[in-house]
Amino acid sequence: MKITKLTTYIVPPRWCFLKIETDEGVVGWGEPVVEGRAHSVAAAVEELSDYLIGKDPRHIEDHWTVLYRGGFYRGGAIHMSALAGIDQALWDIKGKALGVSVSQLLGGPVRDSIRVYSWIGGDRPADTAAAAREAVARGFTAVKMNGTEELQFVDSYEKVEATLANVAAVREAVGPHIGIGVDFHGRVHKPMAKVLIKELDPYKLMFIEEPVLSENYEALKELAPLTSIPIALGERLYSRWDFKRILSEGYVDIIQP
Numbered sequence: 001m002k003i004t005k006l007t008t009y010i011v012p013p014r015w016c017f018l019k020i021e022t023d024e025g026v027v028g029w030g031e032p033v034v035e036g037r038a039h040s041v042a043a044a045v046e047e048l049s050d051y052l053i054g055k056d057p058r059h060i061e062d063h064w065t066v067l068y069r070g071g072f073y074r075g076g077a078i079h080m081s082a083l084a085g086i087d088q089a090l091w092d093i094k095g096k097a098l099g100v101s102v103s104q105l106l107g108g109p110v111r112d113s114i115r116v117y118s119w120i121g122g123d124r125p126a127d128t129a130a131a132a133r134e135a136v137a138r139g140f141t142a143v144k145m146n147g148t149e150e151l152q153f154v155d156s157y158e159k160v161e162a163t164l165a166n167v168a169a170v171r172e173a174v175g176p177h178i179g180i181g182v183d184f185h186g187r188v189h190k191p192m193a194k195v196l197i198k199e200l201d202p203y204k205l206m207f208i209e210e211p212v213l214s215e216n217y218e219a220l221k222e223l224a225p226l227t228s229i230p231i232a233l234g235e236r237l238y239s240r241w242d243f244k245r246i247l248s249e250g251y252v253d254i255i256q257p
């Protein structure tokens with residue numbers, strides 16, 4: 001079997017899909033995209049596609065390694081999202097060619113179901129509380145919300161209190177046993193993160209996400225000891241090498257690859 005063609009499809013407002021075709025008629029689909037950079041990722045797929053034409057699509061690991069290591073510059077949001085979309089499409093082809101699901105090829109299913117949270121957004125306590133109640137009514141046992149608007153390097157306690165009021169309203173709306181994740185989106189500089197993370201402790205959150213940006217990861221050494229809430233991070237990390245330090249140092253409790 002040989003790869004004959006790669007085609008990307010930009011779907012507004014933010015998606016990009018990839019179709020990989022083969023000479024045996026088996027077609028694989030992947031999603032090479034990162035928000036706001038769909039065209040850049042599609043261009044990266046185009047740059048990587050020369051290598052793939054004529055190759056056997058079933059040699060997935062070999063292709064991944066060449067496409068990752070073959071260039072002088074490696075990694076980052078664009079390159080890794082392009083590579084991920086290609087990887088998905090190649091696995092899709094392999095599964096279809098063998099007549100089995102990809103989960104079977106990767107070792108078989110581990111769960112029949114998985115707990116998920118619902119994003120509830122909302123910046124005002126009344127909105128978030130109502131959205132949280134609605135999510136719980138739909139059967140969710142966990143929700144995730146915005147932590148805060150942008151905080152300056154050293155900001156006012158008024159904004160901290162607004163965040164606390166928002167979280168308190170959600171906790172009150174859903175009761176003590178629903179999981180609440182609070183996403184800081186890396187919008188909080190370390191001095192205010194220290195304040196906020198400590199103040200959030202009484203609300204028994206499921207996790208705090210990106211209390212600082214991944215590139216300021218070293219700040220977590222100071223922040224993690226200030227709270228008993230699990231810390232989540234990783235949606236802006238793109239490879240096992242990006243996660244190496246996170247895993248070895250142990251300040252992050254939940255990784256979000």
Ligand SMILES: [Mg+2]
Nearest residue numbers: 183185209235
């Ligand atoms: Mg996030």
